[in-house]
Amino acid sequence: MPRRRDADDAERCAMRGRFVERMREGWSRALGGRRVARQRGELRAIRRLHHESEQRFRALLESLPRVAVQGYDRERRVIYWNAASERLYGYTAEEAMGRRLEELIIPAAMRRPVIEAHRAWIEQGREIPAEELELCHRSGEPVPVFSHHVMLGEHTERPLMFCVDVDLSDQKQAHRDLAFAHRFDRLTGLPNRQAFEADLDALLEQCRHRDLQLALIYLDIDHFVEINDALGYAQGDRLLIELAQRLRRHQRAGDLMSRVSGDEFVMAFPGVFRETDLRRLVDKVRTAFRRPFALDDGERLVSACLGLSRFPAHGDTARELIRNADVAKNRAKLDGRGSVQGFHQHFHDQLLRRHRLVDRLARAIERHELRLHYQPQVALVDGRLAHLEALLRWEPDDAEPVAPGEFIPLAEHAGLIDRLGDWVMNEACRQQAEWRAAGVDGIRVDINLSGSQVLGGDTLRRLEACVSRHGLCPADIGIELTENVLIAADERVLAGLRHLRRRGVSIAIDDFGTGYSSLSYLKHLPVSALKIDRTFVRDATRSAEDRAILEAAVFIGQRLGLEVVAEGVETAEQLSLLREMRCELAQGYFLHRPRPAEALLDLMRDAVVDAP
Structure with missing residues (x-):
């Protein structure tokens, strides 16, 4: 029995062991299935993420409008072609698939190097550098791109090359536009001034080697600003384009032409030796203006002034020749519409002197180089000093005095006239106040105002303030204006003059008879005196016509109740003639020359003592 029990126990242990083993196997199988299931799930998730990533990447590649991406296999056959590639190169994806790179977009001259570079990358690992390339559109037109290359699986049997091409068409066009703007005038298509100078310097070098002369013509359209103001800039541009086309028709192969500024052109003609050749060139240029220009308001005849310079006589460089022809052109403009003027050295010398004078004139006030001289106006009845005209003088410390007829126009042109005018007003008022303090009273001081002073600013207000600031009354200071200024005055200026006249300021028309010469305006203008121009006085003793004009001017002034000064x-x-005509006042060197203030005090005191 014990043995049987032992055998049974052994069998039960064995059964328990097999059970445990089967349980372990079951658990193992169960756990293994779960692991496999989990791994499979993870794999599916990974594949899904990979697919989504790939889709996002493809969407990104397709969404880049100017970034063309292509994929090529080992034989450079297309395996990928995005929408940007279709737009950039003109082939659809269906047309491009399976075709070789070099057959699609590589220009003929580049095909062999491209094939060799691709092989070198696959076989030797030598990468293709990123660079700017000019590839080929389906139409044959060049396509500028910046191309970057990526190789995937380069050490496998199935390497793939991807090309990422960025379209540079806009940048290249911008560079071309910039280069054009740098060298050419956008309106006419002619070279601009900088390009013309460079081309002309190169042409002059050829002329030196071949012993040739050259003529340069500088053209300036007469009163072009009036066309712009009246008809608008579009019509002005239309005229310029038409003129450029007409001038081009007269160009020879070696000639140069440029639009150097708004309405100015320059032309260079090599091989011009004789004066007859130059005259023929001028006539040729002038033919461009013989026919009218068609504009919106009808046909319009236009003229231009021409300035001429020659190589080598008038300059050795482009800049010198252009400058000297410009100087000659400006001189021609003084002669009127359609004038022609050749360059002369004294033109440049005068221009240089004017430039230096303007520079010195700007500092003349600070250097105390300006003075006022005063010329008496004499009553012809008794020879008594009645009024004084203040005359500006410029006496530089380091040079000869400069005549007013030279420096006053310069001051107007250079924008200095208001500074000079304010100085004159202040100095005349200061001197008049000093004379009054010395017991001299009742002698008016007249000052001249230029057109630019009166018409362009608030000079009249500043004059009134200056008179008040020095403690003077309005009758102590008078002003002289030319009749042209008065005719051009708008209502604002006329209102200012009427205000001064009502306050008691004398207003005289200077140089009467040399302006518009329309007498009807006299009754409308707030004037109190006429100053008859010296040309009528000078010629009245030997010219019956000038005597009649002088006598009529005196008569009209008296009838209108105005002071008349000859x-x-x-x-x-x-x-004697003026006294015979019963002219009231006279002024001139025969009576008194202009004098500085200190030389007039005794004369003024005598006038005050002798006054009735």
Whole structure:
């Protein structure tokens, strides 16, 4: 029995062991199945993420409008072609698939190097560098791109090359536009000034080697600003384009032409030796203006002034020749519409002197180089000093005095006239106040105002303030204006003049008879005196016509209740004639020359003592 029990126990142990083993196997199988299931799930998730990533990547590649991406296999056959590639190169994806790179977009001259570079990358690992390339559109047109290359699986049997091409068409066009703008005038298509100078310097070098002369013509359209103001800039541009086309028709192969500024052109003609050749060139250029230009308001005849310079006589460089022809052109403009003028050295010398004078004039006030001289106006009845005209003088410390006829126009042109005018007003008022303090009263001081002073600013207001600031009354200071200024005055200026006249300021028309010469305006203008121009006084003793004009001016002024002053009296005969005409006042060298203030005090005191 014990043995049987032992055998049974052994069998039960064995059964328990097999059970445990089977349980372990079951658990193992169960756990293994779960692991496999989990691994399979993870694999599916990974594949899904990979697919989504690939889709996002493809969507990104397709969404880049100017980034063309292509994929090529080992034989450079297309395996991928995005939408940007279709737009950039003109082939659809269906057309491009399976075709070789070099057959699609590589220009003929580049095909062999491209094939060799691709092989070198696959076989030797030598990468293709990123660079700017000019590839080929389906139409044959060049396509500028920046191309970057990526190789996937380069050490496998199935390497793939991807090309990422960025379209540079806009940048290249911008560079071309910039290069054009740098060298050419956008309106006419002609070279601009900088390009013309460079081309002309190169042409001059050829002329030196071949011993050739050259003529340069500088053209400036007369009163072009009036066309722009009246018709608008579009019509002005239309005229310029048409003129450029006409001038081009007269160009020879070696000639140069440029639009150097708004309405100015320059032309260079090599091989011009004789004056007859130059005259023929001028006539050729002028033919461009013989026919009218068609504009919106109808046909319009246009003229231009021409300035001429020659190589080597008038300059050795492009800049010198252009400058000197420009100087000649400016001189031609002084002669009127359609004038022609060749360059002369004294033109440049005068221009240089004017430039230096302007520079010195700007500092003349600070250097105390300006002075006022005063010329008496004499009553012809008794020879008594009645009024004084203040005359500006410029006496530089380090040079000869400069005449007013030279520096006053310069001051107007350079924008200095207001500074000079304010100085004159202040100095005249200061001097008049000093004379009054010395007991001299009742002698008016007249000052001249230029057109640019009166028409362009608030000079009249500043004059009134200056008179008040020096403690003077309005009758102590008078002003002189030319009749042209008065005719051009708008209502604002006329209102200012009427205000001064009502306050008691004397307003005289200077140089009467030399302007518009329309007498009807006299009754409408707030004037109190006429100053008859010296040319009528000078010629009245020997010209019946000038005598009649002088007599009529005196008569009209008296009838209108105006003071009449005859200027420029230089002889006893002229003075006698004026007395015969019963002219009230006279002014001139025969009576008194302009003097500085300190030289007039005794004369003024005598006038005050002798006054009735």
